[in-house]
Amino acid sequence: MKSFEIKTKIFFGEQALDHLKDIPYRKVLIITDPFVVQSGMIQMITNPMEEAGITYDLFKEVVPDPPIDKISLGVKKMLTYKPEAIVAVGGGSAIDSSKAIREFALQIENYGEVPLIAIPTTSGTGSEVTSFAVVSDRAAERKVPLVSKSLTPEETILDAELVKSVPPAITADTGMDVFTHALEACVSTERNEFATALAEKAIEICGVFLLRAYLDGNDTHARQKMHVASCLAGLAFNSTSLGLNHGMAHQLGAIFHIPHGRANAMLLPHIIEFNSDINKHSKSRPEYLPAVKKYATVAQILGLSSYNKIMTVRSLVNWVQFMLKEMDIPLSISQMGTITQKEYMEKIDDMAEAALLDSCTATNPRKATKEDVIKIYKELWD
Ligand SMILES: [Fe+2]
Known part of the structure; x- marks a missing residue:
């Protein structure tokens, strides 16, 4: 027997980011990389959230090929802040980091369901809808794949405004x-x-x-x-x-x-x-x-x-x-x-x-x- 399941709710098309005004969560942890913050792109995420009166904190330590030590920093941040939801903004590394951070944090202290909203800023990995994440063990020059249905984001927002500045x-x-x-x-x-x-x-x-x-x-x-x-x-x-x-x-x-x-x-x-x-x-x-x-x-x-x-x-x-x-x-x-x-x-x-x-x-x-x-x-x- 085979089965096919789509767990993630997909918001796409023009002004898809407006969905952030409608999310029912009041306290959100945004997980992203320094480029998204420095380039000002982050405001496309935070502005609609501020309009809707949502409070948030930022974890902006994501790096390419996310190493385990950065993931554990994110776990600490999540367990200190205790958000009602996570918004992952970036390429595959930001989304994979967010999946791993949520998974490990809730294994340490399961304080309730914490939905993950993935907002990709590149068109490539498909990580926003998959149950996979890849983290790096740098010392062993090894990539470690994580596979679990619980890693799959609950929602994704596909807005082309975020990918316009991606270089050729x-x-x-x-x-x-x-x-x-x-x-x-x-x-x-x-x-x-x-x-x-x-x-x-x-x-x-x-x-x-x-x-x-x-x-x-x-x-x-x-x-x-x-x-x-x-x-x-x-x-x-x-x-x-x-x-x-x-x-x-x-x-x-x-x-x-x-x-x-x-x-x-x-x-x-x-x-x-x-x-x-x-x-x-x-x-x-x-x-x-x-x-x-x-x-x-x-x-x-x-x-x-x-x-x-x-x-x-x-x-x-x-x-x-x-x-x-x-x-x-x-x-x-x-x-x-x-x-x-x-x-x-x-x-x-x-x-x-x-x-x-x-x-x-x-x-x-x-x-x-x-x-x-x-x-x-x-x-x-x-
Ligand atoms: Fe790939």
């Missing part, structure tokens, strides 16, 4: 993260009709609006569409989990600090090729792997259909490479110019082992061996 490079990285979430949800071993419906819509939106949002950050329509696509893809992979692409990208993030979406984007052509095994497909070996059909459907959604399924999957690989080039995302680690070949090659063995143990890898449509993963990491060099 981050729009590109986070947008490709959205695409990777949707694609991995479509081919996951846990795929199902409900998740596929959401993921395919996210893919269609990425195909039309990601480049537009990258080329013109003030294109509010494209921004709002990508904000919705991010959430749709989040709902999809919350049900199906992800795959080898994320399993391998997490290691590139943990060891070489390559931004998450960028690592996913660079790996994507290699993973599509591996999962579909298109390079070994021939007339004498006409059968194809299960992921081929799913990738071909995705290619058709993007308007890329060709005369057979294998050629259609090839066109999907080409489309991803085209997107990377158009958005100035390097196609290989060597192209990045920040990591030497020696330091990269030295870490491949460890990364391959960790990628196979990563919880995302378990739902990949094609089982990978350590040799397979090493081969993909090596191909990614150049």
Whole structure:
């Protein structure tokens, strides 16, 4: 038996932030990062709350790849302030930090239900609707995934005004993260009709609006569409989990600090090729792997259909490479110019082992061996 659940109530579209005037909580802890405060963006959150007479306190210590020591600072803040609700404002790090802070604080002292309202300021992680959070154990160079239904936010507000100032490079990285979430949800071993419906819509939106949002950050329509696509893809992979692409990208993030979406984007052509095994497909070996059909459907959604399924999957690989080039995302680690070949090659063995143990890898449509993963990491060099 399978089940599909959407726990989070979603407020979206123009003036979605006005919802903050209607929340029934009088004492709120806002969890965010220093940039949101310094840039003045925070006022878009605090102004409607002040209008509604809501008192609040700020925890603005969130940093990228939230380390455990910052989470424990947030736990202390929450248990001292005892808010009726938490409002998380920021990218994946702020929302993941808020999930972890609430979870750990209420395990220490369960003083009542404390709803979490997630307000994303990037269009990428989908964290606003998922039951996952990732925190970092910096000493061990390890990312620790937390998975629990209780982590899922109760509400999210998707307002494109908050993403207008996201620079092009981050729009590109986070947008490709959205695409990777949707694609991995479509081919996951846990795929199902409900998740596929959401993921395919996210893919269609990425195909039309990601480049537009990258080329013109003030294109509010494209921004709002990508904000919705991010959430749709989040709902999809919350049900199906992800795959080898994320399993391998997490290691590139943990060891070489390559931004998450960028690592996913660079790996994507290699993973599509591996999962579909298109390079070994021939007339004498006409059968194809299960992921081929799913990738071909995705290619058709993007308007890329060709005369057979294998050629259609090839066109999907080409489309991803085209997107990377158009958005100035390097196609290989060597192209990045920040990591030497020696330091990269030295870490491949460890990364391959960790990628196979990563919880995302378990739902990949094609089982990978350590040799397979090493081969993909090596191909990614150049
Ligand atoms: Fe991701």
